[in-house]
Structures are given as structure tokens and as C-alpha cells.
Amino acid sequence: MTQDPLLSILNDAQHQAVTSDAPRLLVLAGAGSGKTRVLVHRIVWLIRDRKLTPSNILAVTFTNKAAAEMRERIGTLMRVPPGAMWVGTFHGIAHRLLRMHWKDAGLPENFQILDSDDQLRVIKRTLKYLNVDDSRWPPKQVQWFINNQKDEGRRPEHIEHFGDLHQKTLIDLYQHYQQACTRGGMVDFAELLLRSHELWLKKPEILAHYQSRFKHVLVDEFQDTNTVQYAWLRVLAGQQGHMTIVGDDDQSIYGWRGAKIENIQHFGKDVGGAEIVKLEQNYRSTSTILAAANAVITRNPDRLGKELWTNGEEGEPITLYAGFNEVDEARFISDRIDSALLNGKQRKDIAILYRSNAQSRVLEEALLRAAIPYRIYGGHRFFERAEIKNALCYLRLLCHRDDDAAFERVVNVPARALGDKSVEKIRETARAMNHSMWEAALYLVNNKGLAARAHNALRQFLGLIETLAQETLDLSLGEQTEIVVERSGLMDLYKSEKGEKAQARIENLQELVTAVRQFEIEGEQAPTLANFLDHAALESGDKQSEDADNAVQLMTLHSAKGLEFPVVFLCGLEEGMFPSAQSKDEPDRLAEERRLCYVGITRAMKKLYLSYAESRRLYGQEKMNGPSRFIREIPPTLMDEVRIKSTITRPVSNTYAGNSYGGGSGTGFGSGSSTRSGTTAKLPRKKRLREDLIDAPYRLGQRVRHKKFGDGVVLDCEGSGPNAQIHINFADVGEKRLVMQYAKLEEI
DNA sequence: AAGATAGTCGTTTTT
DNA sequence: CGACTATCTT
Numbered sequence: 001m002t003q004d005p006l007l008s009i010l011n012d013a014q015h016q017a018v019t020s021d022a023p024r025l026l027v028l029a030g031a032g033s034g035k036t037r038v039l040v041h042r043i044v045w046l047i048r049d050r051k052l053t054p055s056n057i058l059a060v061t062f063t064n065k066a067a068a069e070m071r072e073r074i075g076t077l078m079r080v081p082p083g084a085m086w087v088g089t090f091h092g093i094a095h096r097l098l099r100m101h102w103k104d105a106g107l108p109e110n111f112q113i114l115d116s117d118d119q120l121r122v123i124k125r126t127l128k129y130l131n132v133d134d135s136r137w138p139p140k141q142v143q144w145f146i147n148n149q150k151d152e153g154r155r156p157e158h159i160e161h162f163g164d165l166h167q168k169t170l171i172d173l174y175q176h177y178q179q180a181c182t183r184g185g186m187v188d189f190a191e192l193l194l195r196s197h198e199l200w201l202k203k204p205e206i207l208a209h210y211q212s213r214f215k216h217v218l219v220d221e222f223q224d225t226n227t228v229q230y231a232w233l234r235v236l237a238g239q240q241g242h243m244t245i246v247g248d249d250d251q252s253i254y255g256w257r258g259a260k261i262e263n264i265q266h267f268g269k270d271v272g273g274a275e276i277v278k279l280e281q282n283y284r285s286t287s288t289i290l291a292a293a294n295a296v297i298t299r300n301p302d303r304l305g306k307e308l309w310t311n312g313e314e315g316e317p318i319t320l321y322a323g324f325n326e327v328d329e330a331r332f333i334s335d336r337i338d339s340a341l342l343n344g345k346q347r348k349d350i351a352i353l354y355r356s357n358a359q360s361r362v363l364e365e366a367l368l369r370a371a372i373p374y375r376i377y378g379g380h381r382f383f384e385r386a387e388i389k390n391a392l393c394y395l396r397l398l399c400h401r402d403d404d405a406a407f408e409r410v411v412n413v414p415a416r417a418l419g420d421k422s423v424e425k426i427r428e429t430a431r432a433m434n435h436s437m438w439e440a441a442l443y444l445v446n447n448k449g450l451a452a453r454a455h456n457a458l459r460q461f462l463g464l465i466e467t468l469a470q471e472t473l474d475l476s477l478g479e480q481t482e483i484v485v486e487r488s489g490l491m492d493l494y495k496s497e498k499g500e501k502a503q504a505r506i507e508n509l510q511e512l513v514t515a516v517r518q519f520e521i522e523g524e525q526a527p528t529l530a531n532f533l534d535h536a537a538l539e540s541g542d543k544q545s546e547d548a549d550n551a552v553q554l555m556t557l558h559s560a561k562g563l564e565f566p567v568v569f570l571c572g573l574e575e576g577m578f579p580s581a582q583s584k585d586e587p588d589r590l591a592e593e594r595r596l597c598y599v600g601i602t603r604a605m606k607k608l609y610l611s612y613a614e615s616r617r618l619y620g621q622e623k624m625n626g627p628s629r630f631i632r633e634i635p636p637t638l639m640d641e642v643r644i645k646s647t648i649t650r651p652v653s654n655t656y657a658g659n660s661y662g663g664g665s666g667t668g669f670g671s672g673s674s675t676r677s678g679t680t681a682k683l684p685r686k687k688r689l690r691e692d693l694i695d696a697p698y699r700l701g702q703r704v705r706h707k708k709f710g711d712g713v714v715l716d717c718e719g720s721g722p723n724a725q726i727h728i729n730f731a732d733v734g735e736k737r738l739v740m741q742y743a744k745l746e747e748i
Numbered sequence: 749a750a751g752a753t754a755g756t757c758g759t760t761t762t763t
Numbered sequence: 764c765g766a767c768t769a770t771c772t773t
Contacts, residue, residue, distance in 0.1 A: 062762065062763080063762065063763085064762090064763085089762085089763065090763080091762085091763045092763085095763095113763090115763080116762095116763085188763095189762080189763045190763090192763080193763095224762095253760080254760085254761075254762085256759085256760065256761095257760085257762080355759070355760075356758095356759050356760070357759085357760085358758080358759090358765095378761090415749070415750090417749090419749075537763085538763065539763085540762080540763075556759090556760060556761090557760080558759090558760045558761065559760090559761080577759095578759095580759050580760080581759090582759070583759085592760095596760080617764075618764085619757090619758065619764060619765090620764035620765085621764085
């Protein structure tokens with residue numbers, strides 16, 4: 001019994017959670033408490049000991065990454081891939097249901113998924129059509145409104161406007177937007193969920209089928225569920241179905257996008273009693289880090305209540321640094337990273353976390369100057385990049401001519417003399433005919449409804465799509481994509497442009513072909529183009545070379561959720577930054593900021609650094625915000641405050657400032673003239689270290705020794721071979737340019 | 749039909 | 764301040 005691989009490795013709480021027979025189980029899983037393990041083991045236990053079949057189980061997550069991990073771990077533990085088990089994201093599962101029951105859901109068989117970019121375009125068009133002033137109703141806000149309503153399960157007819165013109169207009173826009181979607185057979189992300197919820201309500205026999213199939217529903221990150229998601233789950237589980245929900249109210253950080261922390265807070269009451277298991281033993285962090293996390297989060301009201309503990313070591317104290325300004329703060333961080341690397345830490349073991357993306361800039365510059373390779377999370381994902389979306393829109397048109405969003409996007413890309421007025425004409429005609437733009441375009445071409453130039457251009461475009469569709473009919477997906485990328489003219493378009501950007505676009509298009517081929521290989525039996533397009537829409541593609549490159553990780557606190565790093569720098573801890581200015585005066589929002597801080601602290605395994613800048617340049621103005629209240633909430637006994645006096649004098653130049661910092665906290669301003677940002681060399685923002693590494697005789701950041709100049713760090717390499725110029729920052733004499741063949745450098 | 753330029757705005761992100 | 768957009772200009 002003790003050798004049972006399923007249960008023997010679990011602690012008591014985990015064991016209880018895995019083997020509970022309660023029809024409603026709430027697992028309150030603290031950070032680093034083994035929640036995925038519990039989910040995975042519970043699923044396997046249900047199959048083995050409660051004789052469920054894989055098809056009786058539905059496991060829901062938020063991200064594709066989490067779903068993939070769970071699926072894989074279940075497979076490993078069961079030794080067979082759990083084929084019939086549904087493991088996926090809310091959206092993925094909703095999508096699957098809608099594909100299977102499209103008719104009952106009131107959708108066309110070939111409906112397309114609209115990503116937020118497409119959605120915004122459709123909304124802009126709707127605004128134009130209704131002649132709505134886009135300064136009073138900014139498209140982004142309209143989008144937010146629509147998605148919000150959908151997340152709350154509301155259709156336009158459910159919303160009251162109480163005679164308010166603004167609200168009335170929003171509802172109008174929602175309605176017309178929805179009509180546009182219907183006309184083009186388009187379904188946005190929120191619609192996937194709302195539709196499948198409506199499917200449950202509208203078709204009891206379908207609901208009954210799934211209720212009897214899914215005897216057990218398990219949900220991960222339950223604190224992030226919104227209203228529709230929760231309603232959908234509740235209806236599906238019904239009276240009979242078992243529910244296991246796993247989550248942590250203290251890690252609810254997505255309230256601003258519709259997540260309802262109440263879902264987890266009131267779950268027990270809501271379902272008429274649930275067994276609650278708390279996973280409080282933490283396997284990730286030192287007790288010092290946990291004590292800090294507990295101290296912060298305990299200030300929040302209305303918690304379900306949980307306190308992390310560990311059997312592990314106390315570890316090092318937390319280091320707190322008060323930067324003189326944001327540049328100084330960044331320099332401190334890059335310097336400490338440098339030492340950590342010297343002490344044998346891997347770059348990928350180190351993360352810098354911040355509240356908002358704008359903060360990454362200074363950090364990047366400091367890392368670049370210190371020649372430390374880094375990687376920034378965020379920005380556009382693979383399938384969202386403009387060139388990829390253009391290619392995808394051509395593919396979309398191939399399988400669905402009526403996809404207006406796709407039509408509009410590429411009808412004049414590459415430019416083929418179809419100006420705004422021609423497109424407007426097509427749009428109007430479509431509107432009048434109550435048909436898609438494709439139909440309208442056909443009509444216009446057949447009836448000579450356009451000026452000669454536009455007429456020819458449009459005819460050519462329509463012909464191109466038809467030809468491509470026919471000629472690639474029997475080809476593999478990969479070949480099809482390759483041909484579309486070529487013949488659409490997209491490849492030539494980017495080839496004619498110059499610069500790194502265009503080069504990257506060409507490479508991305510090539511990578512798209514690779515991605516399609518990969519999809520073909522991995523997918524079950526001969527996937528169709530439509531399958532791939534769904535995949536592209538639903539998985540915007542992590543395609544960011546994963547942890548292949550060993551680099552310091554920079555990301556927002558939100559993106560860091562779920563991850564862990566041996567060394568964490570949590571920076572920008574100032575009032576107004578973190579907690580953000582917009583949140584600090586509203587209790588609920590402040591509480592969410594505090595949870596975000598809790599999330600940040602609990603990412604650290606061994607060593608945590610906290611830092612802030614006494615003065616920060618923000619929007620072109622110097623601000624003195626003062627240290628974040630979150631710092632004060634951590635017991636001082638857990639922290640060491642670094643106060644390095646500016647003692648080292650160095651030659652005045654624009655070189656890296658080495659080990660001298662501006663004054664510590666309490667020191668007046670202006671005392672550290674050496675750290676003024678004006679002396680900072682301007683570094684090209686887009687230049688990433690990884691690209692510079694190619695063919696360089698030395699790795700950037702490589703430590704080298706020179707007979708005369710002593711030890712230094714390689715900053716840059718120009719050229720290769722014996723005449724290559726090596727740019728080195730020497731500890732003693734500052735920056736030097738040396739020629740490879742004479743330098744006689746020794747690697748250290 | 750692309751390029752300059754004025755104007756705006758300024759958390760957090762997944763699907 | 765600087766990134767992004769919308770509008771104007773050539």
C-alpha cells in the first residue's frame with residue numbers, strides 16, 4: 001500500500017484531496033503546494049479506484065500550456081495516453097462542442113473564430129456604419145463593453161439602458177456587431193463560451209448526454225473563472241455530477257478582465273456544501289520568502305484563509321534596495337545578476353518581475369550594458385503578427401469566402417490599387433444585399449459597378465483566391481500554405497521591403513509553413529485547413545523558442561503566475577507603480593494588487609530581491625512616489641537593506657558605472673552625479689543580444705583577462721577572424737576596443 | 749498610396 | 764518622454 005505510486009508520494013492534505021469522495025470538492029491550493037500533482041493524481045485515482053473511464057472525465061484549464069502539461073502528466077502516470085479524456089481550456093472545449101453541435105447552436109458549419117484583433121476591426125467597421133463618434137465611443141472601449149456583457153452572459157436584449165444615450169449606443173453597437181458576426185459566420189472568444197452555455201439551456205437532450213458522460217468535472221485555477229464559465233460548469237455538473245475545483249483566492253489577479261473571485265469564495269455556500277482541503281505545505285520557497293508572502297497577504301480582508309509553510313530551510317534574507325532613480329535601480333539589478341552568474345547561477349534561473357511592461361525598458365538597457373543575455377516575455381505572439389495574420393487571412397478565404405474580416409484585411413494587401421473608396425463600395429453593397437463582402441465583390445465585378453482600375457484589381461483578387469483554392473485542393477496543408485504565401489504576393493511584398501523587420505517577416509512566413517507542417521505531423525489523422533485555422537486562433541502560439549536560450553527572464557507579474565525561479569527581482573515597488581495609481585484608492589482593486597504582490601513573492605525559490613526607485617522618470621516627469629506600502633507590510637526582520645555609499649571613484653566617461661551606486665535610501669538627490677541618466681549611452685532598443693551572438697569570436701558577457709588591462713567583460717564583437725574588433729569593459733581601465741589577433745585574451 | 753506629422757494617451761492578458 | 768494612431772500631405 002505504501003508503495004502505491006499514486007498515493008505514497010503525497011502529503012496528508014494532498015492525499016485527502018486526491019481520494020475524496022465528496023461530490024463537491026474545493027481544493028485550496030497555495031502557491032507551490034503541488035496543485036497540478038493533486039489534479040493529475042486525482043484523475044488517475046478516479047479511473048483506477050472509482051472505476052471511471054477516461055471518457056467520464058472533463059478537466060478544464062485556462063491556458064493551453066496548463067492543459068498540455070496536465071494531459072502529458074496524466075499520460076505518464078497512467079502509462080497510456082488518455083485518448084477519450086477531455087482535457088482542455090474553457091475555450092477549447094466550448095469550441096469543440098460548438099463544432100460538434102453547430103446546428104443546434106445556431107451556427108453555420110464552417111464558422112470561423114475571430115481573435116481580438118479581428119474583433120476590433122469588425123467593431124470599428126460597425127462604428128463607421130452606424131455613424132457613431134469614435135471619440136465618444138472608442139473602439140477599444142466598445143470591445144471591452146461587448147466582451148464584458150458576453151462574459152456576464154448577457155445579450156443586447158438583456159441590457160437596460162435607462163434612457164442613457166451612451167449606454168443605449170453601446171447596446172446598439174453590440175447588436176450590430178453581433179449581426180455582422182452572424183452574417184460572416186464569425187464567433188469571437190467570448191461568444192464561444194456564451195454560445196455553448198446557451199446550448200446547454202436550449203438543448204436539454206444534448207446537456208443530458210454530456211451530463212451522463214462527464215461524471216466528474218475538474219477545474220484548475222478556479223479563482224479566474226468569470227460568470228459564464230462558472231454558470232457553464234454548474235449547469236454541466238448539474239445535481240449528479242461530481243466537481244473538483246482547484247484554485248487559490250489569494251492568487252486571483254484577473255478581476256479586471258471579468259474573473260469573479262466570489263466564485264471561489266462562495267463556492268461552498270453556492271453548491272450547498274463542499275469539502276474543503278487546504279494545501280498549505282509549500283515545496284518551492286524558503287521559509288523567509290514564505291513568511292514575507294504570508295505577512296503581505298494577511299492584510300487582505302475576506303480571505304478563505306490559508307498560511308503557507310515549509311519543512312525547508314530559512315534561506316537567505318530578502319534584500320531590499322532603494323535606488324536613487326530607476327536607472328540606478330536597474331544597475332543594481334544587473335550588477336547582482338552579474339554576481340549571481342559568477343556564483344554559478346544559470347541565467348534562466350533568474351527573473352526580473354515588474355508591474356507594467358513600460359518598466360522593462362531601463363532594465364533592458366542595464367542588462368545590455370552589462371552584456372547579460374535576457375529575454376522579455378510579452379508582445380505579439382506568433383499567430384498574431386501582422387504578416388502571419390495576413391497569410392492566415394488568405395487561408396481563411398480559401399475555406400470560407402464569406403469571412404468578411406479576412407476579406408477586408410487582405411483585399412488590398414499587397415497593395416493592388418483598391419483604395420478606401422473601393423472597399424467602402426464593396427462594404428456598402430454587401431450591406432445592401434445583406435450578404436458577405438465576397439458576394440458583393442462578385443456582384444460588383446459582374447455588373448461593372450466599379451471604376452476600371454478598381455474593377456480589374458478586384459477581379460484579379462477574386463480570381464487569385466479561386467485559383468489558389470482550386471489548385472491547392474489536393475495538396476498537403478504544408479504545400480498549400482507555401483503556395484499561398486508565394487502566390488498571394490505576401491512573400492514578395494516583404495522581400496521588397498528592407499531592414500531587419502522585413503527580414504524577420506520573411507522568416508516568420510517561412511516559419512508559418514513549418515508550423516503548418518508540424519501541425520500536420522502531430523495532428524490526428526489528416527487535419528484540414530479549417531482545423532489548422534482553429535488551432536491558430538485558439539492557440540496564439542507560445543512559439544517563443546521556450547527555454548532553449550539560457551537568458552534572464554523579464555516579465556510582468558501577471559505573466560509570472562504559475563512560474564518559479566531560484567532568484568527573483570521584484571522591482572519598481574513604489575506607490576503609484578505597485579500598487580498602481582488607479583488601484584490604490586479602491587479597496588477591492590488594492591486587494592488585487594496585494595494578491596499580485598503575493599504572487600510575485602511566491603515565485604522566488606531561494607532568493608528574493610525587492611527594489612524601488614526614490615525618483616522615477618515617468619511620462620517625461622520625475623516622480624517621487626515613495627516606497628510601496630507592500631514593503632512596509634513585510635517584517636523588517638526578514639529583510640536586509642542595502643545602502644551602498646558611493647565611494648568608488650572612476651574615470652569620467654560614458655562607460656558602465658561598475659560597482660558604484662547612488663546613495664541609499666534617505667540620501668538626498670543629486671548627490672550621485674555619476675549615475676545621472678544623461679550620461680547613459682543610447683542603446684538601440686530592438687537589438688537583442690541573442691542576434692549578436694552569431695559568429696562572434698567571444699560570447700557577449702564572456703569574462704576575459706588581458707595582460708596589461710586586467711579582467712573585463714566582452715561587450716561587443718565586430719566582425720570575425722583575426723581582425724575582429726572586441727569591445728571590452730575592463731574593471732580597472734574602463735572600455736577598450738582591441739583587435740583579436742593582438743589582444744591575446746584569456747578566457748576566465 | 750506611401751510618407752510626414754500632429755495628436756493622444758499612458759496597468760495588467762488569455763482565449 | 765515615446766509609442767502608436769489618425770490625418771494630412773506629396
